[in-house]
Amino acid sequence: MPETLASRRSFKATEIAPEHRVEADAALEILLDTALEPIVDMVLTARDGAYEALSHDGSVRFSRDESGSFKVVSTTGINPLAEQTTDHLVGLDAEHADLHPHRSSNSYPHAYLMTAQLFDSPASPDLCVIHSASHNWEDQGGHLGEHGSIGIVQARAPWIIAGKGVRNLGVAPMAAKLVDVAPTLCELMGVAPHADGCHLLMQDGEVRNDVLDLSGGRPKHVVGFLFDGTNSNVLYDMAARGEAPNVARLIEMGTAFGHGAMSALPTITLANHTSILTGAFPGHHGILNNAWYDRRQNKQVITNSPATWPTAMENLNTGAETLFEAVRRTWANAFTASIDEPCDNGADFSTFHFFRRGEVPPIPKSPEGLPFVTERFVRPSKDYAWASVVDHMGAEQAVGVWTGHYRDESYPLPRFMWVNFTLTDAAMHEGGPHSEMAAASVRDSDARLGAVLEAIENRGVFDDCAFTLVADHGMEESDRTCNGDWDVTLRAHGINARDEAYSFLYFGVPTTTK
Numbered sequence: 001m002p003e004t005l006a007s008r009r010s011f012k013a014t015e016i017a018p019e020h021r022v023e024a025d026a027a028l029e030i031l032l033d034t035a036l037e038p039i040v041d042m043v044l045t046a047r048d049g050a051y052e053a054l055s056h057d058g059s060v061r062f063s064r065d066e067s068g069s070f071k072v073v074s075t076t077g078i079n080p081l082a083e084q085t086t087d088h089l090v091g092l093d094a095e096h097a098d099l100h101p102h103r104s105s106n107s108y109p110h111a112y113l114m115t116a117q118l119f120d121s122p123a124s125p126d127l128c129v130i131h132s133a134s135h136n137w138e139d140q141g142g143h144l145g146e147h148g149s150i151g152i153v154q155a156r157a158p159w160i161i162a163g164k165g166v167r168n169l170g171v172a173p174m175a176a177k178l179v180d181v182a183p184t185l186c187e188l189m190g191v192a193p194h195a196d197g198c199h200l201l202m203q204d205g206e207v208r209n210d211v212l213d214l215s216g217g218r219p220k221h222v223v224g225f226l227f228d229g230t231n232s233n234v235l236y237d238m239a240a241r242g243e244a245p246n247v248a249r250l251i252e253m254g255t256a257f258g259h260g261a262m263s264a265l266p267t268i269t270l271a272n273h274t275s276i277l278t279g280a281f282p283g284h285h286g287i288l289n290n291a292w293y294d295r296r297q298n299k300q301v302i303t304n305s306p307a308t309w310p311t312a313m314e315n316l317n318t319g320a321e322t323l324f325e326a327v328r329r330t331w332a333n334a335f336t337a338s339i340d341e342p343c344d345n346g347a348d349f350s351t352f353h354f355f356r357r358g359e360v361p362p363i364p365k366s367p368e369g370l371p372f373v374t375e376r377f378v379r380p381s382k383d384y385a386w387a388s389v390v391d392h393m394g395a396e397q398a399v400g401v402w403t404g405h406y407r408d409e410s411y412p413l414p415r416f417m418w419v420n421f422t423l424t425d426a427a428m429h430e431g432g433p434h435s436e437m438a439a440a441s442v443r444d445s446d447a448r449l450g451a452v453l454e455a456i457e458n459r460g461v462f463d464d465c466a467f468t469l470v471a472d473h474g475m476e477e478s479d480r481t482c483n484g485d486w487d488v489t490l491r492a493h494g495i496n497a498r499d500e501a502y503s504f505l506y507f508g509v510p511t512t513t514k
Ligand SMILES: [Zn+2]
Pocket: 228, 229, 268, 269, 270, 425, 472, 473
């Protein structure tokens, strides 16, 4: 299967160390047993010169050759990664008809590539547990929406690209990968390529020339919006029904990947924010998950928490270049802005600069009275309230920068701006992607998007802008009755595994209690 990386670098898989093989085998036996089948979709690992995906009813071993292509070495029973189509469960009707798809009716886009890139990291786990589509982490506050798996609904993010230099195809029957976003924006802007022809230093994704038309010139300004955790089918449906008019406006001005842009394993927030902004996979850029264990330094690394966002990029591998850095490398005087985005290396204006400098702007105590807030969800939901405040402040910064002034500072017009909104993730987790709360979060975020678009129009540069809107992963409705934690079962069997971020199992390191 020709799934090669743009920059043609070669990587070596990190395999389970020989001294941990016996324990890993014992853990696999328990994880793949009938008792855990409802919550464990499959387990991924690398050993004996190949990658493996093992499930209750079958397994596959596959290898990567010099050119980066994948070859199946052997299978037992049903190959759990056999189905990799990107057009599965497209549209709300299809998603509702199979709300918690079992392996046998699910699809795992680019699964060989997604597995291999994870084990390219020296900090990769010994075993990566993929939870089932039904599985609900009841101990995480009773959330209904889930992600993390490479099953298609959890992996599928929306991706819209619009404006100057972009083809106008509307919602098109096409798929992409999130690592394609940064290279495509680089080509759209005219970022200078490196010697290997790639626009970014550590580039796994490719330029999607099929959505670009540069015959009328390139945009002077590019603005990206990230609606964290937004289910692609839900967003496109709401845009089509007039419930998200600003999103619909972007689609009318450009192209939406109707089959989505696939998030990388693990389909988790900071790993994929960083993939979107660097064009590299998590196993290559080094932000491997929201949390993981670094064997080389004997320590737990946590990147995605309010306490660690400002410094999360200290864990980025040297050589991973962000869009902000690529713009600066090409145009020394270009001004770039990163709004509420932890992956902000090289940005001139960044929300997290304020945190690092100890100059956090005054944070409203409550979202009540702020614009674009659906009040009926603010009182019952702490997460909805907090994310509404955060996104309000984000929109305020973005609008401020476009007007030229924010907090007593003046700013030039941004060459590139990235705006991260979090409310959609909070609401789609809590209520599930198909809930009223999720729809409200899309409406609120759409209104904030509209405020930023209006500020750009008021500066008179709208026609010289291109826009993109993307999410970092999908969101799948879990089954509230399908609970459980494999960690508990493993412990009950005397297996000492360290489970990081509810999926990365490490052996032979200090274990942790959750
Ligand atoms: Zn996320």
